[in-house]
Amino acid sequence: MKKLEIAVIPGDGIGKEVVPVATKVLDTVAEIHGGLKFEYTEFPWSCDYYLEHGKMMPEDGLDILKNFNAIFLGAIGNPQVVADHVSLWGLLIKIRREFEQSINIRPAKFFKGLKSPLVNPNDFDLIVVRENSEGEYSEVGGRIHRGEDEVAIQNAIFTKKGTERAMRYAFELAKQRRGHVTSATKSNGIFHSMPFWDEVFNEVKADYTDIQTASYHIDALAAFFVTRPQIFDVIVASNLFGDILTDIGGAIMGSIGIAPAANINLNGKYPSMFEPVHGSAPDIYGKGIANPIGQVWTAKMMLDHFGEQELGQKLLDAIEDVTNDGIKTPDIGGTSSTNEVGEAICSRLKEVCSVS
Ligand SMILES: NC(=O)C1=CN([C@@H]2O[C@H](COP(=O)(O)OP(=O)(O)OC[C@H]3O[C@@H](n4cnc5c(N)ncnc54)[C@H](O)[C@@H]3O)[C@@H](O)[C@H]2O)C=CC1
Numbered sequence: 053m054k055k056l057e058i059a060v061i062p063g064d065g066i067g068k069e070v071v072p073v074a075t076k077v078l079d080t081v082a083e084i085h086g087g088l089k090f091e092y093t094e095f096p097w098s099c100d101y102y103l104e105h106g107k108m109m110p111e112d113g114l115d116i117l118k119n120f121n122a123i124f125l126g127a128i129g130n131p132q133v134v135a136d137h138v139s140l141w142g143l144l145i146k147i148r149r150e151f152e153q154s155i156n157i158r159p160a161k162f163f164k165g166l167k168s169p170l171v172n173p174n175d176f177d178l179i180v181v182r183e184n185s186e187g188e189y190s191e192v193g194g195r196i197h198r199g200e201d202e203v204a205i206q207n208a209i210f211t212k213k214g215t216e217r218a219m220r221y222a223f224e225l226a227k228q229r230r231g232h233v234t235s236a237t238k239s240n241g242i243f244h245s246m247p248f249w250d251e252v253f254n255e256v257k258a259d260y261t262d263i264q265t266a267s268y269h270i271d272a273l274a275a276f277f278v279t280r281p282q283i284f285d286v287i288v289a290s291n292l293f294g295d296i297l298t299d300i301g302g303a304i305m306g307s308i309g310i311a312p313a314a315n316i317n318l319n320g321k322y323p324s325m326f327e328p329v330h331g332s333a334p335d336i337y338g339k340g341i342a343n344p345i346g347q348v349w350t351a352k353m354m355l356d357h358f359g360e361q362e363l364g365q366k367l368l369d370a371i372e373d374v375t376n377d378g379i380k381t382p383d384i385g386g387t388s389s390t391n392e393v394g395e396a397i398c399s400r401l402k403e404v405c406s407v408s
């Protein structure tokens with residue numbers, strides 16, 4: 053029996069609604085597999101926890117998490133009660149950083165049964181490799197002179213190591229896909245870090261002569277996500293650019309609520325963390341209508357990570373079948389609830405796996 057110990061952090065808002073659906077789907081996958089078992093330990097770390105304890109997680113939170121095989125997280129953030137930079141840096145970004153989850157991979161593809169807002173979605177299938185350890189998301193800087201003369205300085209940090217690591221990951225990934233890497237740059241406007249980014253990209257690509265490459269400024273690239281997403285295979289982007297591109301990736305599939313993600317620790321020292329692209333969606337929380345597909349597809353990425361690609365693919369097929377059958381939450385034009393979609397995915401999965 054392959055036993056996987058998973059730390060589960062539903063977090064805030066709709067994280068608390070979609071995570072239980074996804075763990076139920078994972079249990080169905082394990083049942084079908086027969087030799088696989090997920091053992092969940094749930095942690096209530098969230099903005100509610102902050103209100104009670106004055107912090108997002110206990111002092112020894114990371115020590116507790118580091119012994120798990122993976123972390124499965126919903127979303128963090130309840131800006132009504134805790135400022136977003138405090139809640140995210142106190143938990144989500146803290147885990148990404150301390151556990152050296154240096155890469156965030158986020159696929160987007162034409163999804164069967166979904167109405168893309170694009171006139172001609174034409175089967176796009178791309179994956180963004182987002183640098184996840186530095187870049188524009190940094191604590192380096194400060195504020196001085198409160199009031200009228202206030203100055204805020206925010207530094208973006210680009211190291212050779214971090215930049216090259218993300219790019220090499222993208223090239224390796226492209227080898228297993230369609231052999232094309234696009235670099236998201238902005239070297240016309242950002243004077244130091246982006247020309248550096250371009251230089252590192254040119255260096256790395258010289259090692260991958262079989263891989264085709266392109267480089268676009270992020271503004272044009274964002275527009276191409278809308279006008280011709282088919283031209284992309286793997287896109288490598290800085291932390292901020294990757295963050296923005298992947299919400300667009302969700303949008304062109306039909307909803308940000310279906311976009312999955314994985315924060316990968318590459319050195320094996322710490323667990324990786326699986327959490328969808330979307331946030332806690334306070335505007336729809338509590339109504340039971342959050343789309344669980346982002347979280348369930350994220351579970352599929354966790355299955356892939358543990359070497360269960362075959363079942364992972366069946367799960368993705370089951371999600372697409374259910375969507376195609378019209379069992380959908382309101383964000384993608386349906387009338388089903390979060391739980392109904394989850395149950396339909398489990399049933400469909402059992403059906404396809406009993407016939408094969
Ligand atoms: N990784 C994380 O934990 C993230 C956390 N956040 C936090 O989440 C909170 C809300 O942030 P927003 O900027 O509003 O982004 P958001 O992703 O939570 O919501 C943006 C829009 O998409 C919709 N949406 C998102 N997920 C959905 C789903 N599964 N089903 C249906 N509709 C969905 C929401 O209803 C909202 O209209 C903030 O506190 C923010 O800091 C935001 C992004 C990522």
Ligand SMILES: CC(=O)C(=O)O
Pocket residue numbers: 140295329
């Ligand atoms: C914070 C955020 O929006 C993200 O990691 O996607």
Ligand SMILES: [K+]
Pocket residue numbers: 125126127128327328329330331
């Ligand atoms: K999330």
Ligand SMILES: [Mn+2]
Pocket residue numbers: 295296299329
């Ligand atoms: Mn984001």
